[in-house]
Amino acid sequence: MxxxxxxxxxxxxxxxxxxQCDRRIRLLLEDFVLSAPTVNNQIEMKKICDHAYVTYRxxxxxxxxxxxxxxxxxxxxxxxxxxxxxxxxxxTGSVTFEAIQILEKGRKILEKHLDTFIRDGxxxxxxxxxxxxxxxxxxxRYKIYICPSPSGxxxxxxxxxxxxxxxxxxxxxxxxxxxxLLERPEYHYSWAPGVPGTETLIESDFKALVVTDxxxxxxxxxxxxxxxxxxxxxxxxxxTVFYQVTFLLAVSHLPDQTHRPMITLPxxxxxxxxxxxxPTAGLLxxxxxxxxxxxxxxxxxxxxxxxxxMSQRRAAEKPSRRRREGKxxxxxx
Numbered sequence: 388m389x390x391x392x393x394x395x396x397x398x399x400x401x402x403x404x405x406x407q408c409d410r411r412i413r414l415l416l417e418d419f420v421l422s423a424p425t426v427n428n429q430i431e432m433k434k435i436c437d438h439a440y441v442t443y444r445x446x447x448x449x450x451x452x453x454x455x456x457x458x459x460x461x462x463x464x465x466x467x468x469x470x471x472x473x474x475x476x477x478x479t480g481s482v483t484f485e486a487i488q489i490l491e492k493g494r495k496i497l498e499k500h501l502d503t504f505i506r507d508g509x510x511x512x513x514x515x516x517x518x519x520x521x522x523x524x525x526x527x528r529y530k531i532y533i534c535p536s537p538s539g540x541x542x543x544x545x546x547x548x549x550x551x552x553x554x555x556x557x558x559x560x561x562x563x564x565x566x567x568l569l570e571r572p573e574y575h576y577s578w579a580p581g582v583p584g585t586e587t588l589i590e591s592d593f594k595a596l597v598v599t600d601x602x603x604x605x606x607x608x609x610x611x612x613x614x615x616x617x618x619x620x621x622x623x624x625x626x627t628v629f630y631q632v633t634f635l636l637a638v639s640h641l642p643d644q645t646h647r648p649m650i651t652l653p654x655x656x657x658x659x660x661x662x663x664x665x666p667t668a669g670l671l672x673x674x675x676x677x678x679x680x681x682x683x684x685x686x687x688x689x690x691x692x693x694x695x696x697m698s699q700r701r702a703a704e705k706p707s708r709r710r711r712e713g714k715x716x717x718x719x720x
Contacts, residue, residue: 404443405454406497408527409463415470419489423482431483439490446494447524450501453532454522455508462500466493510534511564514543515621515630519567531569545633547583548617550609552641560619560632561602572623576604580615583635588616606636614638 407413416436423429447454454462473489509532510517517534543562550556560574577593596617597604606613614636621630 559603
């Protein structure tokens with residue numbers, strides 16, 4: 388009978404709550420019930436836990452009844468830390484009263500994290516359509532939660548973009564909630580040429596530009612004929628549009644370059660055609676003759692100097708030659 392009672396105490400209630408979707412918390416509470424000193428205490432603790440599960444479930448259902456894995460991990464980690472601190476603390480009061488306190492602490496932790504998730508994480512899209520994967524707090528199974536925009540529109544507005552001819556324009560339609568979308572949606576870029584905002588456009592006016600996993604498109608070396616209305620839409624493989632935004636690209640001409648004024652030298656006096664930088668033909672001939680005569684004189688002078696050096700060298704070599712010849716004759720005798 389004791390084993391049957393223990394097995395019943397360890398059963399997890401059929402109706403769960405967000406916090407119990409974490410297996411660590413379920414085991415933690417089961418161990419807490421079995422840690423009671425007597426069977427009667429365990430039965431009393433089981434009743435207290437069942438009541439706590441009801442409050443956990445009500446808290447979850449009041450807040451959409453869903454949770455994402457990240458929020459569940461944060462809530463369960465904080466609760467486990469509080470529970471470990473509770474078990475390590477020496478208690479002198481009633482066991483049942485202390486159990487009620489720690490279980491109520493779990494409800495407050497769950498409430499805090501769910502409020503944050505519902506406010507910031509469940510439907511962060513201010514425009515467009517978001518389909519994200521969450522955990523159902525009752526069944527603890529994954530489900531798809533659909534978040535239409537508050538306005539009900541997929542179009543997220545128009546944004547003017549100004550650029551200069553020859554410059555660069557960056558078109559980026561990324562929003563943080565795009566990361567929450569299921570599968571791997573793609574960014575479809577298209578454009579309608581012409582001065583943006585001057586006429587009403589229809590779907591057939593747009594030409595496909597690029598389909599990419601990257602949210603941004605960079606236009607380099609812009610020309611005037613590249614200005615127009617650019618559209619970015621986020622779609623899945625089946626063509627479902629989750630988000631759309633329009634860029635109004637206006638390309639302006641480069642500003643006229645300012646030229647420095649040319650400095651004009653004053654003209655020569657009337658009748659004076661002489662310029663030291665532009666010799667006339669009559670002056671050029673004597674200059675050529677003078678340069679030629681100087682070149683010939685330099686050549687003759689160089690030959691004379693070389694002749695004198697050679698004569699001096701021969702004169703210096705004759706006594707040495709005579710001494711060598713006399714020495715050779717003496718050795719012969």
